[in-house]
Amino acid sequence: MNLRTLRIFVEVVRQGGFSQAAATVSLTQSAISKAVRTLEEELGLPLLNRLGHRIELTPAGDIAYRRAQTMLAERQDLLVELDELKGLQRGVLRVGIPPVGSGVVFAVMFAAYRSRYPDIEIALLEHGGQKLNECLHAGEIDVAAILAPVHADFDCQDVRVEPLVALMSASHPLAGSARVDFTQLASTPFILFEGGFALNRIILDACARKGVQPKITARSAQIDFIVDLVAAGLGVAFFPRMLAEKYTHAGIWRAPLDEPHTDWHMTLAWRRQAYLPPAARAWLELAAQMRQQ
Structure with a gap:
């Protein structure tokens, strides 16, 4: 095994799947299949069920x-520590x-970090919360940067807590409301982010607690497109307050969400007991300092 x-x-x-993995690691699909077969033979158990173009893990897998x-x-971790030793x-x-x-x-934070540590390379990865958890x-x-609560394998520190705001068309019957809740919005289609975004979990869990079964009419990873869909009257969307406040045009009404346990609680998380490079420690220290300002 290597x-x-x-x-x-x-x-x-x-x-x-095999073809998707081949593109990621720059190998042919046959080389990918051979490597997995070799691993299965070495371990003496099948690791994957091949279901047409899909795969699923066996218990051994x-x-x-x-x-x-x-x-x-x-x-x-080993390579990073050895690099620093050298x-x-x-x-x-x-x-x-x-x-x-x-x-x-984070924009201001990245600018401050670059000013303090101009020789440190910043390697950014942008994904929804589920993918970021996997990558971490x-x-x-x-x-x-993931939403609380974090996995038990991670340590974390708070960055920002924001209430959620409902965005709806200015022609929506609830436009003009000071606050809204999921019971009032039960008959309105929801516009959510794509699967894997932790904000969806917050919204859907809160709906379940209220016994509301939302109708999801659209999903997107593009914030501006979601706002355009809302303005066109397709449904209601939910943003953290500081993001919702960026959209003030006449076609949108913003109403704070009157629901407990729905705050957008952003944290910085890292693997517990794993080696944390100095560049990452400096990032956490800066984040803590800027939160106190």
């Missing part, structure tokens, strides 16, 4: 996938951020 084969196997699972992620993350002068800040709200929250587990990034 780490290259394990990485190929992990990418097949994460990408959802689930164990192998979790262990492989840990081994690959440990390898990355006198690496230029660090790399590997940080993941979500598309929702990052410009408002796998050691592909050192710090991720």
Whole structure:
């Protein structure tokens, strides 16, 4: 068993198939298939069920996938520590951020970081919360900006807490309301972000607590497009307040969401007990200082 084969196997699972993994690791599909077969033969158990163009993990595959992620993350920690031991002068800040709200929250912070540490390279990864959690587990990034609550394997520090605001067309019957809740919005279609965005979980969990079954009419990863859909009367969307306040044109009405436990609670998370490079520690220190200002 070698780490290259394990990485190929992990990418097949994460990408959802052999052809997708081939593009990610720059190998042919046949080479990817051969590597997975070799690993299965070495372990003596099938790791994947091949279901046409889809794959799913077997029980043995689930164990192998979790262990492989840990081994690959440990390898990355080893390389980082050895680089520093060899006198690496230029660090790399590997940080993941979500598309929702990052410009408002982190743009100034990145500018301050660049001013303090001009020789540190900033390697940014932008994904929804689910993908950022996976990347952090796998050691592909050192710090991720994700919504609370965080996984038990992570430590975290708070960055910002914002209430959610409902955005609706100015012609919506509830336009003009000072506050709205999910019971009032039950008959209005919801416009959510694409799957994998943690904000969706907050909204849908709160609906479930109220016994509301929302009709989801559209999903998108593009904030401006969601706002355009709202203005066109397609449905209602939900943004953290500081992001909602950027949209003040006449076609939109903003109403604070009158629902408990729906705050947008952004944290910076990192793997518990994992090696945290100096560049990442400096990022966390800056974030803590700026939160106190």
